[in-house]
Amino acid sequence: MGKPLIETKNLTKRYGASIVAVDGVNLTIRRGEVYGFLGPNGAGKTTTLRMLLGLIRATSGSASVLGHPPGHPESLARVGSLIESPAFYPYLSGRDNLRVVARYAGVPKKRIEEVLGIVDLTSRARDKFSTYSLGMKQRLGVAAALLKDPELLILDEPTNGLDPAGMSDMRELIKNLGRGERTVLLSSHLLGEVEQICDRVGVISGGAVISEGTVGELRGRGSVLVKANPLDRAREHAEKLLGPERVEESDGMLRLDADAAAVAGINRELVNASIEVSEIRLAERTLEEVFLEMTKQGG
Amino acid sequence: MLSSFSAEILKLYKRPANWTILAVALILSLVFNYLVPYAGYLGADNERMAEGILAGMMPENLVPNSIGGFPLFAGALALTFGAISVGSEYGWGTLKTSLTQKPGRMALFAGQILALAVAVATIVLVIFAFGALTSYAVASSQSEAMDWLPVMDLLRGISGGWLILMTWCLFGAMLAFLFRGMALPIGLGVVWILGVENLIVNVAAALLDFADDLQKFLPGVNAGSLVAALGGRAGETPGVNTAVDGTQATLVLAAYAVAFVVAAGMALQSREVS
Ligand SMILES: Nc1ncnc2c1ncn2[C@@H]1O[C@H](COP(=O)(O)OP(=O)(O)OP(=O)(O)O)[C@@H](O)[C@H]1O
Numbered sequence: 076m077g078k079p080l081i082e083t084k085n086l087t088k089r090y091g092a093s094i095v096a097v098d099g100v101n102l103t104i105r106r107g108e109v110y111g112f113l114g115p116n117g118a119g120k121t122t123t124l125r126m127l128l129g130l131i132r133a134t135s136g137s138a139s140v141l142g143h144p145p146g147h148p149e150s151l152a153r154v155g156s157l158i159e160s161p162a163f164y165p166y167l168s169g170r171d172n173l174r175v176v177a178r179y180a181g182v183p184k185k186r187i188e189e190v191l192g193i194v195d196l197t198s199r200a201r202d203k204f205s206t207y208s209l210g211m212k213q214r215l216g217v218a219a220a221l222l223k224d225p226e227l228l229i230l231d232e233p234t235n236g237l238d239p240a241g242m243s244d245m246r247e248l249i250k251n252l253g254r255g256e257r258t259v260l261l262s263s264h265l266l267g268e269v270e271q272i273c274d275r276v277g278v279i280s281g282g283a284v285i286s287e288g289t290v291g292e293l294r295g296r297g298s299v300l301v302k303a304n305p306l307d308r309a310r311e312h313a314e315k316l317l318g319p320e321r322v323e324e325s326d327g328m329l330r331l332d333a334d335a336a337a338v339a340g341i342n343r344e345l346v347n348a349s350i351e352v353s354e355i356r357l358a359e360r361t362l363e364e365v366f367l368e369m370t371k372q373g374g
Numbered sequence: 375m376l377s378s379f380s381a382e383i384l385k386l387y388k389r390p391a392n393w394t395i396l397a398v399a400l401i402l403s404l405v406f407n408y409l410v411p412y413a414g415y416l417g418a419d420n421e422r423m424a425e426g427i428l429a430g431m432m433p434e435n436l437v438p439n440s441i442g443g444f445p446l447f448a449g450a451l452a453l454t455f456g457a458i459s460v461g462s463e464y465g466w467g468t469l470k471t472s473l474t475q476k477p478g479r480m481a482l483f484a485g486q487i488l489a490l491a492v493a494v495a496t497i498v499l500v501i502f503a504f505g506a507l508t509s510y511a512v513a514s515s516q517s518e519a520m521d522w523l524p525v526m527d528l529l530r531g532i533s534g535g536w537l538i539l540m541t542w543c544l545f546g547a548m549l550a551f552l553f554r555g556m557a558l559p560i561g562l563g564v565v566w567i568l569g570v571e572n573l574i575v576n577v578a579a580a581l582l583d584f585a586d587d588l589q590k591f592l593p594g595v596n597a598g599s600l601v602a603a604l605g606g607r608a609g610e611t612p613g614v615n616t617a618v619d620g621t622q623a624t625l626v627l628a629a630y631a632v633a634f635v636v637a638a639g640m641a642l643q644s645r646e647v648s
């Protein structure tokens with residue numbers, strides 16, 4: 076598997092005596108994965124990403140990005156990033172802004188047209204940045220992040236300000252960018268987004284990572300809800316089928332620890348025993364429920 | 375450093391505000407060195423006065439005419455130029471964009487200072503070139519004999535003028551790095567150039583011994599003395615004086631320029647960028 080692409084150890088950022096923006100974060104991001112950094116407003120996402128890019132210094136703890144300390148020219152050369160909102164020169168056209176960025180990055184000029192094409196901005200590339208809509212500014216920001224054809228892409232809420240169609244395009248784009256060797260670190264407060272795009276998710280709240288895993292792991296196993304009459308007999312049969320530890324009763328329903336494949340079998344068993352089944356359905360916890368639960372405890 | 379230099383040059387070249395500053399510096403220079411004197415020459419009451427005015431516009435006076443305004447008004451424009459070039463990066467948040475590309479902070483900074491130096495040299499050369507053209511036009515229209523000045527004098531004038539404007543430009547840039555913006559640096563810088571130095575020289579120096587010594591080390595005073603050493607008319611052109619000799623003036627200005635660069639570089643290196 077090799078060395079992780081990003082590794083942080085107890086990364087901490089304090090502002091003054093009272094604000095702990097990032098609190099002992101340990102992250103390990105591996106080559107090739109699309110990692111979602113999920114957290115509510117003010118959780119410390121942007122602060123963490125700024126530290127990874129060397130824009131701000133950690134108060135304590137350490138980080139390495141592509142084997143170098145944050146902000147090292149060797150690692151910056153291989154990282155494309157968009158932090159918070161896209162920042163460009165208002166008096167320059169979109170294309171000229173990319174020319175400036177390409178010169179800083181030492182990237183050949185022909186790459187500019189390629190990235191304009193990728194974010195679908197070619198037709199407006201001659202217009203001044205100050206005349207761009209929010210969504211166009213965001214797309215230019217992503218184009219600039221792609222100039223270096225980076226091994227690691229760090230995107231801080233890249234769908235911010237986009238309309239539904241724009242969001243969906245952007246997610247598709249990020250998914251495609253994340254195919255193969257390229258690693259993407261994406262921050263978001265949108266669960267659906269992370270769910271669609273990411274391989275692995277770290278949940279940050281109040282500056283600390285409170286949970287980490289694949290979307291499936293975070294969500295946990297689903298369950299099967301059954302409404303039946305009489306309920307106690309239904310329970311007996313369900314326990315016979317699945318074992319007592321996988322059956323519980325709540326709100327006048329049975330909650331069975333089982334997945335979609337088991338639904339038909341459970342139904343047949345109950346009906347054969349002349350139990351009246353008025354409802355049987357799959358209950359998957361949404362990431363949102365999980366998230367709200369976790370961040371309530373954490374915050 | 376070269377990559378950031380080329381990026382900075384592109385930004386400077388494409389920014390309309392910079393062309394405005396160049397145009398204003400040029401127009402002010404031509405108006406007060408040639409247009410106003412020429413009008414005075416046409417309306418002069420007597421021959422001797424007319425001759426005197428005309429002589430002042432001749433090519434041999436190209437250096438003092440071109441750099442006469444550098445200690446004050448062109449200096450204020452150079453300061454504004456330095457302050458907006460650096461300060462607006464903070465306002466637009468573009469510093470994070472450039473700092474997350476490849477060069478380290480100091481390489482980026484070096485490229486930026488180098489680009490400012492080239493831009494200031496351009497301003498100086500443009501003012502000299504248009505001054506030369508105008509004075510040539512005046513001289514030939516009045517069928518005056520033209521004595522062009524020796525190349526060495528011209529070069530000394532150009533480099534002295536560059537040193538003065540560069541010092542002011544760096545002053546503005548340093549203030550912008552320190553205050554992370556441009557409004558306050560422009561305000562403070564212009565107040566310093568046009569007001570504070572004046573007060574120290576004309577009020578405080580007469581009353582306090584230490585202020586009298588201090589004035590010999592003020593950037594504006596030394597800029598004025600450098601202009602005088604290069605042929606400027608002390609007492610006649612505002613800001614031009616003979617407080618110190620040309621060598622001291624050059625050294626003091628160079629020391630200020632270096633100090634401004636160091637302070638600005640330290641501010642950029644040590645501060646966080648958000
Ligand atoms: N320069 C600063 N000075 C003081 N506090 C700061 C500074 N920058 C960030 N913070 C604080 O650190 C905390 C985390 O902020 P951060 O911007 O990292 O949150 P975020 O997760 O990116 O939130 P959002 O989803 O709103 O972008 C907040 O409480 C914020 O007020």
Ligand SMILES: [Mg+2]
Nearest residue numbers: 120121159231
């Ligand atoms: Mg944020």
